[in-house]
Amino acid sequence: MPQKEEPHLELYRKVKASTVLEGFPGFGLVSTIATGFLIDHLKCEQIGTFWFEQGQPTVAIHANKLIDPIGIYYNKKYDLVIVHSITPATQMEWKAADLVLEVAKQVGAEEIITLEGVGSQEEGESRGFYYTSNPAHKQRFEKIGIECLGEGIIVGVTSALLMKASQKGLDVCSLFAETHSTLPDSKAAAKIVELLDKYLGLKVDYKPLLKQAAEFEQKLRGMLEQSQKAKELKEKKDITYVG
Amino acid sequence: MPQKEEPHLELYRKVKASTVLEGFPGFGLVSTIATGFLIDHLKCEQIGTFWFEQGQPTVAIHANKLIDPIGIYYNKKYDLVIVHSITPATQMEWKAADLVLEVAKQVGAEEIITLEGVGSQEEGESRGFYYTSNPAHKQRFEKIGIECLGEGIIVGVTSALLMKASQKGLDVCSLFAETHSTLPDSKAAAKIVELLDKYLGLKVDYKPLLKQAAEFEQKLRGMLEQSQKAKELKEKKDITYVG
Amino acid sequence: MPQKEEPHLELYRKVKASTVLEGFPGFGLVSTIATGFLIDHLKCEQIGTFWFEQGQPTVAIHANKLIDPIGIYYNKKYDLVIVHSITPATQMEWKAADLVLEVAKQVGAEEIITLEGVGSQEEGESRGFYYTSNPAHKQRFEKIGIECLGEGIIVGVTSALLMKASQKGLDVCSLFAETHSTLPDSKAAAKIVELLDKYLGLKVDYKPLLKQAAEFEQKLRGMLEQSQKAKELKEKKDITYVG
């Protein structure tokens, strides 16, 4: 038998990009819906894949195509690489952050943008916030009228990136959207796309955005339901198996 | 005492084969019933064995013969090697996939075929599906009238093989049959054998198939019951032991 | 501090023997009662000891003498080495099998005989069975009128030995006795001694056998009760300790 291989990153196309955008599923699946929408809308090309050989192996099939658990996508026009994950990094947050840093290194990026939903008990429209420790970026956010996250606790991959990136000489800029729900929340995702659009000058057409985000949410919800059924069947199954 | 030996693959006969067929127990035990049936029906010869030195050691005795937890079988006529497992790969899915890849490497295979049951809440006859990322194989499936799995979540050994095989330069082709039950489901297994028959041109005699699959299901069910009793006795036993 | 030593086998007398007989506690403690009886009855000499540095260290004192958790015994007349364990190999079944294989190697044995109780829901006298993959031994069993175990699931040390021994060029022959109880079952143990007597030609005097096996069962039961009390006291104790 071969030696146990370390989980590894496979970039099957070498590209250069200034910015790496990261979306691991969090509150309201905001980041995953947002990156999924952008990949479709900006017609990004998949340039790599990654997986953790830990936990139950899981892939999704969507529209007759295999969706990698973590896919790396590229958009030349916007000088952007997107790390899009449909599986949460639970208990692998530090490793997931290392993966994003490694992608950033390989594509020669200068900035990492993290997307994250933040819980909110207030009703009404989802508000958006930024956080960055870079004064120049701070100014840019102030200028385009985005509010800084004043107080908060940040957990998960975003949190690990905020700690680790500076040691690698990389800027981290975090975008947050309030979400009122733990269910997939396409409105909060749309909010985050709006912030990104302003910050990166993507010039996304706003009209279809909410509709498309809602469609992607619908698909993801469908996959979640199937996954849930699979788990339930599996639990029953484990009782009847040999061994 | 000897050094702890790594769990390893023992192929006591070296063969060459183009295709490796894999059946680890999943929903409805579809894959295990199907590979068990084929081994009997195609009169395959056992060429190897494998086990994981993890969890409780378990073997089955059936018709006065020892059944290895994971047996490797060979059929010269159909240029086929079958990895047939009667124990689930729970929490060892990645390693089980590595085993299948290693078998494929050692026999010089070009294609891995995975068999899997997929849960379905719809009543009526079990439907079959394929998934492959190879365009030529896709065409062949379309031609013989098998439907592509459009949407779904795939877990377990099949899922790990879908992620890992391409890196090894191997094609993976997955066959799925709907199963309505977590109990052994010989009808769904028969469906998968039908798909395989068409795809590989096995020319299996259809008449006895359902009957034989049902017989194999019966045996497996018997073994499961004994295993269940063994577990129950063991749990009681653990209470009364020294230590 | 010294480096952590690997658990190891200590044979303080080097002997040669054709057969290694193994008894780790299983259903009805059948194997442990049987090997314990034989060690007394055949006046075997202890030639070694073994322990796993895992779990709670436990020794028994019986009749003013220390009983090792796993003792290795030798009988010159019958060309026999016995591995007698009073502690179960729970979660160490593979390692326990490795130990038996190592003993077999060091004493130059050709055959390993495993003893095991098998659960049975049928009332009435305990029946005995054999399993072997060696055709010559099969014939011998048929000749002396012992039935082959036709169908069954075998777990534990016996199961691991059935998988691993052939790779070491060793024959394994398994003897089973039905047991209706998870409590120590000296009748089933007597049945297994009867099978062994026939197979190895021990010429054990049958009259005192049942009585002696019952006596040994009694002692073991006494030790079990003390062990149980020790555990209960320990659990209470853990609540009140410092740390």
Next chain:
Amino acid sequence: MPQKEEPHLELYRKVKASTVLEGFPGFGLVSTIATGFLIDHLKCEQIGTFWFEQGQPTVAIHANKLIDPIGIYYNKKYDLVIVHSITPATQMEWKAADLVLEVAKQVGAEEIITLEGVGSQEEGESRGFYYTSNPAHKQRFEKIGIECLGEGIIVGVTSALLMKASQKGLDVCSLFAETHSTLPDSKAAAKIVELLDKYLGLKVDYKPLLKQAAEFEQKLRGMLEQSQKAKELKEKKDITYVG
């Protein structure tokens, strides 16, 4: 992917200091409130950061600024380095002590001062105590009228430092304040600052102390609540995720 990096200490400014003051959250958050107050009040400069790549990554944002989980601060005037942690070292107490010892080594310190709340069921004002095994320091405490902790069980980072520091040739001096609550207790923290003030001659202005400590307690309480909400959301979320 890069090799897994060991969690490590980053001191981005090299300084020399005679004393290292350590505050990991304990009973009543006494030590964290006290070190947080001193960092603000004495206008300490952050010179380093540290994190454990274990458990869930967590950072706090407070007043638009990122608060490191463990920050290293420096005060030239008082020849002091402060290790200030806002996350408990649960199950990493030994490693946290190693971190403090490493900081002490890198800044050339001779003495480590640990701050700790001790539970008390007595009502009334919080009393303060010291413990040291250094006779000279003992005398200094007696002189300034601080009572020695006569009887007690000490757990956590302080306990590990009391065991390990002497091997490194470092003095440890522990300051304790009684706390009646498991909630953040700024009065006990103020007591500990009073002890420190006397011992180190900080000449802290006593008037605003209680008020400021109460303000810091308020902030910490706010962060705790957000953290609690984040956890609750996360637990709900885990149920609905893919994977």
Next chain:
Amino acid sequence: MPQKEEPHLELYRKVKASTVLEGFPGFGLVSTIATGFLIDHLKCEQIGTFWFEQGQPTVAIHANKLIDPIGIYYNKKYDLVIVHSITPATQMEWKAADLVLEVAKQVGAEEIITLEGVGSQEEGESRGFYYTSNPAHKQRFEKIGIECLGEGIIVGVTSALLMKASQKGLDVCSLFAETHSTLPDSKAAAKIVELLDKYLGLKVDYKPLLKQAAEFEQKLRGMLEQSQKAKELKEKKDITYVG
């Protein structure tokens, strides 16, 4: 950061002694009370310390002095080294036994004496027993009228020492006292001191013994209560912490 250091033994004074006496807390804390009494009564000098970097770090302060979790003490007159532990070796019994063996090696001892409480449901005075496999020592015990432990299950550090010491060429002699309680039992401890006194010829003054043992029990009980409170506070605390 420095490499993780192995837990290690620190003997700050090199001595030679024929006998090592071991007392890890067990049933009724008999061994810890007995060794604690002897250290005081025989005016033993502390020559070393040890700790396991596993579990929660814990030290006790008693009479203004730090009590090491495991202290090594020396008595020249009686040619004796005592390993006195106030923390149980739960799940570290094998390592604790290795520690005692290492101490024995470093001081050149020939014999290890283990002290242990054994549970008893009989009322009345605590009885004492010995166990040894050394015939000469057996004779000495018979001569001074101490009874051999005929039947029993021995767990913990004593058990591990009974298995491992002979391989190191060391004699082990175990002394047991019946205890009716899981609470600290100074009467049983006094019984064990009486046995030791006879066996080693310590000529301990019997009158104050029970009184002193009771005093030590009282102190230990006080420390246990504080420890219990600390644990309870800690559990509450864990709920409210950041992280």
